[in-house]
Amino acid sequence: MTQSIDAQEREKQKRRAILASYLGTTLEYYDFLLYGIAAALVFPKIFFVTLDPFAATLSSFATFAVGYFARPLGAIVFGHYGDRIGRKNVLVVTLVMMGVASTLIGLLPTYAQVGVLAPVLLVLLRLMQGIAMGGEWGGATLMSMEHAKPKGRGLAVSLVSAGGPTGAVLGTLVMTPFSLLPSEQFLSWGWRVPFLISALLMVVGLLIRVRVTETPEYEAARKAQAAKGGPKAIPLVTVLRYNKGQILSGVLGGLAPLSFSTFAAAFLLNYAVESGHTRTSALLAMTVANFFNIFTLPMFGALSDRVGRRPLMLTGAIAGIVLIWPIFLLVQQPSFGALLLAxxxxxxxxxxxMGGVFNTWISEKFAADVRYSGIALTFQIASTLGAGLSPLIAAALLAASGGKHPEWVAIYFGGICVVSAIAYWLGNERFDKELATHTVEDDAPAAVPSGHQESRKQMA
Known part of the structure; x- marks a missing residue:
């Protein structure tokens, strides 16, 4: 009877953990989508008005990238505390930071009102967003994965990942009615309202998140550390000492899925408008695509629990190489159907x-005692190099060609897919293995399960 009650309680906590993490990811990508849209359509015209259109767009996307450069700092700080004091406590802090920063962006004065102070404040709030998001992603992923059974890790994490397109759909649905306003009203106040709604999402997420218990795997790792007299090294130091191969593999593998996330949400949106599509039709096409993504992410995550992570990610990378130029050709067509297909x-x-599986793939590379630090650092480095820089580099390539050679951008994204495909091919599979609770230490090398110790010798 007691075992039955315990099993029911664990299942309830698993569902609550997934929901809490899902809502946090929804807020993160809601804010991300809003910022991507605003960076493409609004910020060049109200924060960088003294620059020519191309330079203003580049400057706007540069502020977009700033948030990604701040993410590794958030990963280091919150990853450390997530491994030391628990996943739950850190996730409460990161959610509040994200919500507050996004709400304040909606209250910013323009360049016409306060001059250069306006873009400076925008950059500072984007930094705050980035630091919070650097810690949020890792904790949300681990809250779900470490509450799940070994054969259900892919599905659990991918359900959290589905919060990404959910937030994007929500953000687009909220932004679209305001985008229909006359241009002067949209640029004056219409774009601000969706950012202010972030406060409501933050409150809902907090109400659920504070009721989630700590993960069983983290508790087991903490007890193991206590039995040995407590942790002997800073988690980040341990990760950098023993998991260099896992970090490198994860960063290279993350370039393609993370680049494609901002390729569609930021660059492709702007390119569609520049190619002659209306702002409304471009947002609608992106919304429909994100709606489908809500279902394909967990579908591929569940499939990876059966066939492994690598086959699906390799398929995605190869598809990116083959289809990137046809995507550009489709966007150049005047029909909405072609844009939607792209x-x-x-x-x-x-x-x-790739994205439906990647988060689980890198989480399985690290032992529980340093997993938060390991995956947060790995993901945020990849996110900075991939998602953060790709819209800026793509816009710069297009500007350098005078807007006449989008194939330069296609080659760039295709090359990223090649790099990630190599990382997937060389990486190891752990989808069907038990994961280690603690990392090898100098005074206790035998304490690590053989599979984990072996992984130190391979690019995993």
């Missing part, structure tokens, strides 16, 4: 094949 290929097909 968005669907980019997100619920290519990105979902």
């Amino acid at each position: 968005m669907v290929l980019a997100m619920p097909v290519i990105q979902a094949l």
Whole structure:
């Protein structure tokens, strides 16, 4: 009877953990989507008005990238505390930081009102967003994965990942009615309202998150550390000492799925408008594609629990190499159907094949005692190099060609897919293995399960 009650309680906590993490990811990508749209359509015209259109767009996307450069700092700080004091406590802090920063962006004065102070404040709030998001992702992923059974890790994590397109759909649905306003009203106040709604999402997420218990795997790792007299090294130091191969593999593997996330949400949106599509039709196509992504991400995550992570990610990378130029050709067509097909290929097909599995893949590389630090650092480095820089580099390549050679951008994204495909091919599979609770230490090398110790010798 007691075992039955315990099993029911564990299942309830698992569902609550997934929901709490899902809502946090929804808020993160809601804010991300809003910022991507605003960076493409609004910020060049109200924060960088003294620059020519190309330079203003580049500057706007540069502020977009700033948040990604701040993410590794958030990963280091919150990863450390997530491994030392628990996943739950850190996740409460990161959620509040994200919500507050996004709400304040909606209250910013423009360049016309306060001059250069306006873009400075925008950058500072974007930094705050980035630091919070650097810690949020790792904790949300681990809350779900470490509450799940070994054969259900892929599905549990991918359900959290589905919060990404959910937030994007929500953000687009909220932003679209305001985008229909006359341009002067949209640029004056219409774009601000969706950012202010972040406060409501933050409150809902907090109400659920504070009721979640700590993960069983973290508790087991903490007890193991206590039995040995407590942790002997800073988690980040341990990760950098023993998991260099896992970090390198994860960073290279993350370039493609993370680049494709911002390729569609930021660059492709702007390119569609520049190619003659209306702002409304471009947002609608992206919304429909993200809606499909809500379902394809967990579908591929569940499939990875059966066939492994690597086959799906390799398929996604190869699809990216083959389809990136056809996506550009489709966007250049005047029909909405062609634009929609391009968005669907980019997100619920290519990105979902990799993104629906990638988060679990890198989480399985690290032992529980340093897992938060390990995956947060790995993901945020990849996110900075991939998602953060890709819209800026793509815009710069297009600007350098005078807007006449989008194939330069296609080659760039295709090359990223090649790099990630190599990382997937060389990486190890752990989808069907028990994960280690603690990392090898100098005074206790035998304490690590053989599979984990062996992984130190391979690119995993």
